[in-house]
Amino acid sequence: GKNGDCYDRYLCRMEEMRESVSIMRQCLEKMPSGPVSAVNNKVVPPKRAEMKNSMEALIHHFKLYTEGFHVPEGEVYAAVEAPKGEFGVYLVSDGSNKPYRCKIRAPGYSHLQAMDHLTRGHMLADVSAVLGSLDIVFGEIDR
DSSP states (O other), X not given: OOSOSHHHHHHHHHHHHHHHHHHHHHHHHHOOSSOOSOSOTTTSOOOHHHHHHOHHHHHHHHHHHHHOOOOXXXXXXXXXXXXXXXXXXXXXXXXXXXXXXXXXXXTHHHHHTTHHHHHTTSOTTHHHHHHHXXXXXXXXXXX
């Protein structure tokens, strides 16, 4: 599309879905067989069958779910490319098992800020179509 209107956003979304299916197929072809959980026993609970036979596994399971994981002191921002844009998490830890501060940056808020620019000069009835084409989830904005 060349106009940046609702139809162009629709065409872009359809192409993104086709590309996503292609990427998923490539990942499935290259995915090795085997377990999918992390090997780190400090953050991954033991398997149910293991807890039935091992007292250590049962204790580890209990401690992990009652005390949690102690994150090292410091701060970090990590972001991934989500289907609707950048999804980021800012985490501040004081060294305990609960975060001192956790801020989640969802992509919908920055999309909503573009509404004024996108709807200026249009009819009021067009606002719902523009809003729908942006695919904004208000649950992620109103937090």
